[in-house]
Amino acid sequence: MDIISGLPDELLIKILMLVPTKVAVSTSILSKRWEYLWMWLPKLDYGPRNCSESECEKLRCFLDRNLPLHRAPVLESFRLDLCCSRFKPENINMWVLTAVSHCLRELEMMLYESDPAKPFVLPSNLYACKSLVVLKLGGDILLDVPTMASLPSLKTMKLQSVRYFSDKTLPLLLSKCPLLEDLVVDLREDDTPRYLGVVVPSLQSLSLYIPYNNHIIDGFVLVTPALKYFKLMDYNEHYCLIENMPNLIEAYLDVDCPDIKDLIGSITSVKRLSICSKDMLGEGFVFNQLEHLEVCLCMEHSSNQxxxxxxxxxxxxxxxxxxxxxxxxxxxxxxxQPTTVPECLLSSMQNLNWSSYTGEPQEREIVVYILKHAVHLKTATIKSSSELGVTKSDMLKELELSSRASAACQLMFE
Structure with a gap:
């Protein structure tokens, strides 16, 4: 310990950053040399939310007493994962405001089990934090954004099952983030806005989750021309208005929309697409940049899709x-069976991967068709389902005996 204690403060602080905050704080009892070192930590992480009532009280007293004395001029991150019914809102507010006063760059708050009639409301000063780059909020937090909000440095925001003061809250918050690049919005089953509007010219990554049985939301509007990654999980029938995404690289769609036309029409420039849709894809769409396609087989019409x-x-x-x-x-x-062979089988497809293959006649016919027509196929990897009526070897023999357009194709069975 004497050798370590002789190291410079900067190096000791880096060592403390490698352990949980609670462990770092405990080093204060080692010696006078270590007593206040933890107070220079640029990253603070407090929780977990499942601690006992006595442990929560100890944490409250500790933060009330020590956080205002924290010495780091810049807090790189401040994380709270709490059962908020065991803490008073004024305590949590003070901790957040103290962190903000240290040029906070990342805030992550997960608060659960609050009084449904009294969700936690963030201090308004947080919405004017010039240094904040990452904001992650989850649980029983009510977003009430002041009109004078300004988050000029914010690039990443994640809102997971939070509550919204009104239908205008999220659009207002997004309008105050001119540099926002990464947005995740996971809605609750209830207590959600009727309108979901995402109009962010700078946005590059967007993930939206609208759970089953969300009968509150009427629909959503997306205007994100710079988007490169798009993930949508939506299992409800409502309108969606989506402007074209010309820079899109990857899309993940797990949707149950009454009309998928607008959605598909906005992503035709995508290069990697994963899709599961209850609605059948219409004719006339062209994905001339698509190189990697993943199709889910859970729907009855999935083969024709x-x-x-x-x-x-x-x-x-x-x-x-x-x-x-x-x-x-x-x-x-x-x-x-198509009357004409899809162009990609004749000109470009190189790899086929089939997971959860059962060997059922419909599945076997599709694999045989692709092997028969894919001229440039290099590998065909078949991963069998765990619940099979026939052995792997029997399925493999069936496929090995089928004709292949590509003599170089390697058929692999897992």
């Missing part, structure tokens, strides 16, 4: 066929 996508993607190089996480197959209908 697959071939419509292949027909629309003339430059496709990789095809993944799978079940998205949490999805269960509803049984595949007979598919309509």
């Amino acid at each position: 697959l071939f419509r996508l292949l027909k629309a993607s003339s430059n496709l190089k990789r095809l993944d066929i799978s079940l998205m996480r949490g999805h269960v197959s509803q049984g595949m209908d007979d598919w309509n």
